[in-house]
Amino acid sequence: MSSxxxxxxxxxxxxxxxxxxxxxxxxxxxxxRFKPAEHNILAVPIAETVFEPRVGGYLYDRGIDGxxxxxxxxxxxxxxxxxxxxxxxxxxxxxxxDPDKVSEWEVRFMAETAQRTRVEIEHRxxxxxxxxxxxxxxxxxxxxxxxxxLRRFADLFVSPGNHPN
Amino acid sequence: MTYxxxxxxxxxxxxxxxxxxxxxxxxxxxxxxxxxxPVSRPAVSQHLKVLKGAGLVIDxxxxxxxxxxxxxxxxxxxxxxxDQFWRKALKAYKMAVEQSPExxx
Numbered sequence: 001m002s003s004x005x006x007x008x009x010x011x012x013x014x015x016x017x018x019x020x021x022x023x024x025x026x027x028x029x030x031x032x033r034f035k036p037a038e039h040n041i042l043a044v045p046i047a048e049t050v051f052e053p054r055v056g057g058y059l060y061d062r063g064i065d066g067x068x069x070x071x072x073x074x075x076x077x078x079x080x081x082x083x084x085x086x087x088x089x090x091x092x093x094x095x096x097x098d099p100d101k102v103s104e105w106e107v108r109f110m111a112e113t114a115q116r117t118r119v120e121i122e123h124r125x126x127x128x129x130x131x132x133x134x135x136x137x138x139x140x141x142x143x144x145x146x147x148x149x150l151r152r153f154a155d156l157f158v159s160p161g162n163h164p165n
Numbered sequence: 166m167t168y169x170x171x172x173x174x175x176x177x178x179x180x181x182x183x184x185x186x187x188x189x190x191x192x193x194x195x196x197x198x199x200x201x202x203p204v205s206r207p208a209v210s211q212h213l214k215v216l217k218g219a220g221l222v223i224d225x226x227x228x229x230x231x232x233x234x235x236x237x238x239x240x241x242x243x244x245x246x247x248d249q250f251w252r253k254a255l256k257a258y259k260m261a262v263e264q265s266p267e268x269x270x
Contacts, residue, residue: 034257
């Protein structure tokens with residue numbers, strides 16, 4: 001696995017021992033199986049994560065009480081080579097409804113052999129979230145605004161090996 | 166071409182994580198950080214250099230010292246967070262895809 005982050009995008013890639021069709025299928029249909037568990041902005045635990053396999057469809061979480069969180073929209077769906085989605089979560093961990101303020105992430109699948117596939121993710125246009133950051137920073141300087149979010153952000157990096165307790 | 170140190174790597178160290186958290190609370194100088202941390206001033210300076218290199222904190226001169234604060238544009242933080250998100254997702258994805266049986270072709 002490799003990682004590179006620069007400017008306003010994040011890029012990562014991984015090689016999996018699977019044919020390209022299977023790699024694509026698991027990534028889309030099985031997104032809920034590998035999505036990091038802390039990534040949930042519903043008020044309740046997630047019952048399932050659904051990837052609607054068509055342009056205009058959504059990637060959404062459905063809570064155990066039936067509530068939904070549509071946090072990504074499918075912009076391109078080209079099995080087994082590529083998908084492109086929006087990222088509709090603003091830096092305050094709320095759903096962003098303004099289409100001008102969402103970033104996008106592209107996933108590309110490349111067959112290295114018949115049984116091996118490289119998967120590349122590029123999450124880009126992060127600067128589109130920028131205005132949200134500024135307004136939070138300027139307008140909500142109290143404990144519930146920017147500092148709270150940063151603390152949540154910092155908590156993501158705590159792993160059991162790093163802390164004595 | 167490559168980014169010197171990603172936010173994730175920079176915050177992977179427990180001391181740097183603690184420094185970052187302290188700066189989230191409010192801006193501080195090297196001396197103020199060293200007072201509340203179990204490490205020396207030179208060590209704090211070294212850690213701040215890494216955090217600064219990763220674009221997570223910025224510093225401004227104030228008299229004879231420098232005041233460090235979390236980068237207010239937040240983009241570095243968002244980037245570091247997403248970097249972490251995709252790193253974890255891809256690692257789990259690899260396990261999922263290699264463990265699940267293929268359907269008949």
